[in-house]
Amino acid sequence: MSLKELSQRLGLSQTTVSRALNGYPEVSERTRQRVMQLAREMNYRPNPSAKSLATGRTEHIGIVLPIEKNLFVEPLFGEYLAGVAQFLAEADMDITIIPTPFSQELEAYEQLAMSGRVDGLLISSPAVNDARVASLVGSNLPFVVHGRTHCDQAYSYCDIDNQGSFARATRLLIELGHQHIGFINGDHSLNYANDRYLGYKSTLEQYGITYDPSLCIQGEITEESGFNAAAQLLMHRPRPSALLISNMIFALGAMRALRQHGLEPGYNVAIIVHDDHLPYLQADKFDPPLTTTSSSIRKAGYEITKMLHHEIELGGNAPAKQQQLLEVDLIIRGSTRIRRN
Amino acid sequence: MSLKELSQRLGLSQTTVSRALNGYPEVSERTRQRVMQLAREMNYRPNPSAKSLATGRTEHIGIVLPIEKNLFVEPLFGEYLAGVAQFLAEADMDITIIPTPFSQELEAYEQLAMSGRVDGLLISSPAVNDARVASLVGSNLPFVVHGRTHCDQAYSYCDIDNQGSFARATRLLIELGHQHIGFINGDHSLNYANDRYLGYKSTLEQYGITYDPSLCIQGEITEESGFNAAAQLLMHRPRPSALLISNMIFALGAMRALRQHGLEPGYNVAIIVHDDHLPYLQADKFDPPLTTTSSSIRKAGYEITKMLHHEIELGGNAPAKQQQLLEVDLIIRGSTRIRRN
DNA sequence: GCACAAATTCAAAGCGCTTTGAAATATTAA
DNA sequence: TTAATATTTCAAAGCGCTTTGAATTTGTGC
Incomplete structure (x- = not known):
């Protein structure tokens, strides 16, 4: 059924x-x-191909998925994607996932910028x-970053205040009387982990506590590395x-330790x-x-996609770059119930 | 840079x-x-749009993502997707994720079959x-199902022997002296869960143990429902x-209970x-x-995509439907170390 | 009834690629 | 050398849609 056929039938x-x-x-x-x-x-x-060819729009947003290191992001990726999908269902667009060997990641992005395969791009981690x-x-x-990075030019991003919220968490622990606070974090080369690290460290120093690097352990997001990190910290x-623990998967391992x-x-x-609201793993x-x-993190996926959609709709009208910081709540429950040690 | 321009420069x-x-x-x-x-x-x-329009191929395979109920599949979805992506990187194809309200799922599939948006489809759960x-x-x-279903016509699928492997697991427990075996399973309306249930039940009966429905609990794949199910079973x-537990997330909750x-x-x-090899949650x-x-499950994602790719390549040459059963190992570790109760 | 504007509809070009069928060129056999 | 064949290149049509600019139809005021 083509337009031609349809129009013929209609005269x-x-x-x-x-x-x-x-x-x-x-x-x-x-x-x-x-x-x-x-x-x-x-x-x-x-x-859709004919339409894209005529309009120059694909109604697809792109996500490059590095296939070697995706163990890394994964526990959170599905949940993030759910948020992305939720917005796109409203906008009636699709997601193009571009599987890419890690070594060719950059070229993949360069290609995408030229080829018109997608109307916009989401950048994670x-x-x-x-x-x-x-x-x-x-x-x-158009592209929006989930998180931030050091870049001298403006770009759109959607992030949470990692530094601030980890500072708050650290402060809470200090005020509860803790002087020796272990920190299990993601890889510091990633901006979100680095921000959390800065929040932790600066708060310690603010309270006159010397930062001890051996209390701060980085690792991939697996239960096992949470366990190993905690085991090491307990020594x-x-x-x-x-x-202080950077995600729920780590927490599982840490508690086992x-x-x-x-x-x-x-x-x-x-x-x-830090709880990203994995629905299958509830902190409470x-x-x-x-x-x-x-x-x-699902909300983040939703919001970042809304932002990207906005930029796509604006088209060439060089819109101001958008930035959004999502709320982080500090929710106090039983695991901090006691003071001191 | 278009073909036209390129060819002009080349004469x-x-x-x-x-x-x-x-x-x-x-x-x-x-x-x-x-x-x-x-x-x-x-x-x-x-x-790519021009190419698709001319050739009729998009180099995309499709996955419909129901946006309301995807809580359900999710803990496994990322890992499955990683397998899909891994194969597609080799074949140089992309994934189109089509976010769809659950209520419109069927229409979405019908549309896809007509519209030529994707060259083939992967069906999960x-x-x-x-x-x-x-x-x-x-x-x-072309499409391949991850799992099986009752259908009078032939279709391609890639599955594991759920019934057989849960029968084996049940048998092991019985032979260790267990007479009262609780079962925490996914929703029985899903074929994989139903197969596991059949394996469990038939083995009990084979050993002359009356199947007690109150020992078999279904739920969504969350830590909490694993906890609730186990708590109920312990009563x-x-x-x-x-x-007997259908996945690692349940196991977390069950062990907490x-x-x-x-x-x-x-x-x-x-x-x-049952261990799907979530890299961040290792059973050992x-x-x-x-x-x-x-x-x-990552392997499953890889294999099913390979099968789909094969069917796509064959094109209209009405290939015989393929079916593949992936291996399931029974790995004995400490959690079954004791006999009887 | 007519001129004019507004509301509808249309034919055709164009998006960037592939592919058919024909043309030009190179190679070989006699 | 020439005819016949093999190799290389080409012009043009077509994929199914959007969109421009023009043409047609309808409606209005006098």
Whole structure:
């Protein structure tokens, strides 16, 4: 079923039918109804490739998925994607996932900027100095970064206040009397982890506590590395009386380590975790319920996509770059119930 | 940079340039080199929409993502997707994710079958009687199902032997002396969960143990529902001495419930879990290490995509439907170390 | 009834690629 | 050398849509 065939059956030109279908005003209501009805009956769907070729828009946003290192992002990726998808369902657009060997990532972005495969791009997990962003600011493909990076030119981003919220969490622990606070974090080359690190460190120093690098451990987001990190921290002397943990997966492993050492989380060791709202792993259901810095990564996916959509709609009208900081709540629960150690 | 421009610079026709680039034999090696080089220099990328329009292929495979209920699949979805992506990087194709309100899912599939947006489709989590499959077998869009469903016509699928592996796991528990085996499973309307249920039930009956429906609990894949299910099972009298658990997320919750009841997993209650190889949650690292039925869902994603790609390549040459069953290992670890209860 | 404007509709060009069928050139056999 | 064949190149049509600029129809005021 093509436009041509449809218009022949209607005894109208392709122009009129196309306009009727796309809601242009220069077609009479009577004709429009007639067209719409037959289109529905015939189950007509415009061919997307033809449409893209004619309009220059694909109605797809792109996400480059590095295939070697995606273990890394993964526990959060699905949830983030759900947020992206939720917005796109409203906008009636699709996601193009571009699987790319890590070694060819940059070229992939450069290609995308030229090829018109997608109308815009979403960038996740930026590094402190992100080469992808540096490359894209020079192109005219709309993109929004989930997180921030160091870049001398303006770019659109949607982030949370990682530094601020981890500063708050650290402050809370200090005010509860903790002097030795272990920190289990993501890789510091990633901006979000670096920001959290800065929030932690600066708050310690603000309270006159010397920052001890051996209390701060980086790792991939797996239960196991949470366990290993906690196990290592528990060997530290004096033993940390509190743990600050960058995500729920780490927390699982850390709590396993605590128990294995005969320590009860929340009683012998205070815990604060950053909670991205993985629906299958709820912080308030833990034993004890976990004190968290809390921010929905699904919401982030939704909001960043809304921003990208906005830039796409504006087209070449060089819109001001947007930036959005999503709320982070500090939710106090049982895992910080005791003071001191 | 278009083909036209490129061919003008070369003093060749578009035909020749197109053929040189696409490796057709009717162009001399000298010309081909010349073309390829300039194309590289100019950083030429053919416009994908134009290409699709001309060839009828998009180099995209589709995945419909129901946006309301995707909480459900999610913990496994990322890992599955990683496998899909891994194969597609080799085949140089992309994934189109089509976000769809659950209520419009079927129409979305029908549309896709007509519109030529994708070259093929991947179906996940089929129901026992799956309407999507029933609808697609009538179309000529290639698709492969991850799992199986009841359908009178042939279709391609890639699955694991859920029934067999859960039968084996149940048998192991029975032979270890367990008579009361609790089962925490996914929703029985989904075929994979139903198969597991059948494996469990038939094995019980085979050993002359009456199947007790109150020992079999269904739920969404969250830590919390694993906890609730286990808590409920522990109230059962006589108390089950073993738990069969459908995935690692459930297992987290179940073990929390056990501990809360003062029971030690593997000692007071035996546990077997199905392990999909979530890289961030490893069964052998649990405490105690978990006995599992083990099968990589990432591998499944890779294999199913390979199958789909094969069907796409074959095109209209009505290929025989393919079916593949991936291996499931029964790996015995500490969580089944004790006999009886 | 007519001239004029407004409302509808249309034919045709164009988006950037592939592919068919024909033309030009190079190669070989006699 | 010439005819016949093989090799290389080309012009043009077509994929299914949008959109421009023109043409047709309808409606208005006098």
